[in-house]
Amino acid sequence: MRTHRTPAKARAPVPEQQSLATRAIHGKKLYPFRGPVAPPIMQTTTYRFADSRDAIRYAQGDPDVYVYTRYHNPTVAEAEERLALMAGAEKALLFSSGMAAITSAILSVVKQGDEILSTPALYGGTYRFFRDILPRHGVTVRYVRPEALDSIVSLATKRTRLVYCETPTNPTLGIVDIAELVSQVRAAGKKVHRKIVVLSDNTFATVLNQNPFGFGVDIVTESATKYLGGHTDVMAGVITGSADFISGARTQLKYYGGCADPFAAYLLLRSLKTFDLRVRCQNRNAMALACFLEGHPAVKCVLYPGLPSHPGHSIARRQMTGAGGDGYGGMVTIEVAGGARGAVAVCDALRVAVNAMSLGGVETLVSIPVYSSHVNMSAGELARHGVRPGMIRISVGIEGIRDLQADFEQALAVLR
Ligand SMILES: Cc1ncc(COP(=O)(O)O)c(C=O)c1O
Structure with a gap:
């Protein structure tokens, strides 16, 4: 042009x-x-x-x-x-x-x-x-x-x-x-x-x-x-x-x-034009949500490269430095109790987070990998990908972090 x-x-x-x-x-x-x-x-x-x-x-x-x-x-x-x-x-x-x-x-x-x-x-x-x-x-x-x-x-x-x-x-x-x-x-x-x-x-x-x-x-x-x-x-x-x-x-x-x-x-x-601003906010929100979910009794495991408990954390700390120290991305995956039924119950109870495929948008989205990104795979293939039925993939958006934490708190309560 x-x-x-x-x-x-x-x-x-x-x-x-x-x-x-x-x-x-x-x-x-x-x-x-x-x-x-x-x-x-x-x-x-x-x-x-x-x-x-x-x-x-x-x-x-x-x-x-x-x-x-x-x-x-x-x-x-x-x-x-x-x-x-x-x-x-x-x-x-x-x-x-x-x-x-x-x-x-x-x-x-x-x-x-x-x-x-x-x-x-x-x-x-x-x-x-x-x-x-x-x-x-x-x-x-x-x-x-x-x-x-x-x-x-x-x-x-x-x-x-x-x-x-x-x-x-x-x-x-x-x-x-x-x-x-x-x-x-x-x-x-x-x-x-x-x-x-x-x-x-x-x-x-x-x-x-x-x-x-x-x-x-x-x-x-x-x-x-x-x-x-x-x-x-x-x-x-x-x-x-x-x-x-x-x-x-x-x-x-x-x-x-x-x-x-x-x-x-x-x-x-x-x-x-807003890419830098959005992704920095998603990095921050994802880190805060991952920390919150890691301490939640209904969550069996939290996968987020920014958490010291993540097996790839030290490599991520070296490799994902673009945003100046908090650049671990906006994606968090959790595994809840009760397998796929537990994951479905939590996704259906969320109100702020949207139950939809895809990722990376300003709105928080959740999806269950065995029913979405990793559909049409055998049990062996899922195991090789490390995907388990109770997993929920969260694409963290730019909403207020307190609203997101409260939303997950009330949704996870369905598992008690
Ligand atoms: C890591 C990764 N690469 C590539 C793609 C494919 O992108 P698209 O849906 O734009 O074809 C996806 C879609 O979810 C993805 O998660």
Whole structure:
């Protein structure tokens, strides 16, 4: 989107050096310009050419000619530029959902006969894609336990092309040591004499709390439906990485067709202005709610990386530092007495927290993983993911913390 630039008299600030909040609000527009402050929505599928010389320029490969929104759209491009700047990546690519971003990123890397190594606890949709869809493309997935990341070196073969990880994991908030994972992958790459790509799903942490690029990860995906969107009203997904990788992924996007809609890109740009503020509040509320629930007699266990009782706490303390010490994210999972029936009773008794799937919005949402993110899995698969029937996943919102604590207090009373 071109704006009328007026010459800057003072030395211009460097966008990359600004705080995350400033980058999320202004993007690269740190100069005086005449034009709209809110980005216009270019809600069009196609673009009129001045004359056929534009079509010829496009046919000759000129990337600046807009022809069709599945290929290129100014509102989408503005959101992509903003997201790349926030992550400190060369480029970003926006998709119609987190799954579209994940599947396109993976299919940009692997081909028939290749193998992926992955940490085992994953969002159910990703896991089912690995289990049910990738084998049809001739791609296999083997799992590496986060406590035994050194096995990556012995497991890697000439077929290993990609190492995939998610941290914190959905829904059990398991922590993978990203720096250690990357170091093992680089050692494995030396052993098999090929570059093995590392991809990390950063949806639960968000770029505010944890930036995987700082640990050497090659590609980062995020479901923008969650914290980036933040208002439970937009589906989107993003891949960030090198210009080279994003250019290959853009080709996947063109043919698989998972492009973001311009209106979704506009909603996302709007949401990014309050991203830093919202996620900091969610971090604080989640920590306070986790502490409150940990002391509650009806709660068997609380999984939150910010609690010293969490097995991954020391890694999380090192790795999730973006928000300056309280950046453990807005997701808390609890296990209540009485198994799935207990979890159902509590979810049905909540009044402020909303019984709904998804996460990352300003309103607190609860869901029962065996009936939502981890449906359609065998008992063995649930055990490998650490998912138990009595678990309730809480996406903590930005309501008043006392209201949330009181709501859980009255809902948990149904178990007495
Ligand atoms: C960790 C994680 N990654 C990816 C996704 C997929 O995102 P979307 O629903 O936007 O496709 C989800 C959805 O819940 C998720 O929790």
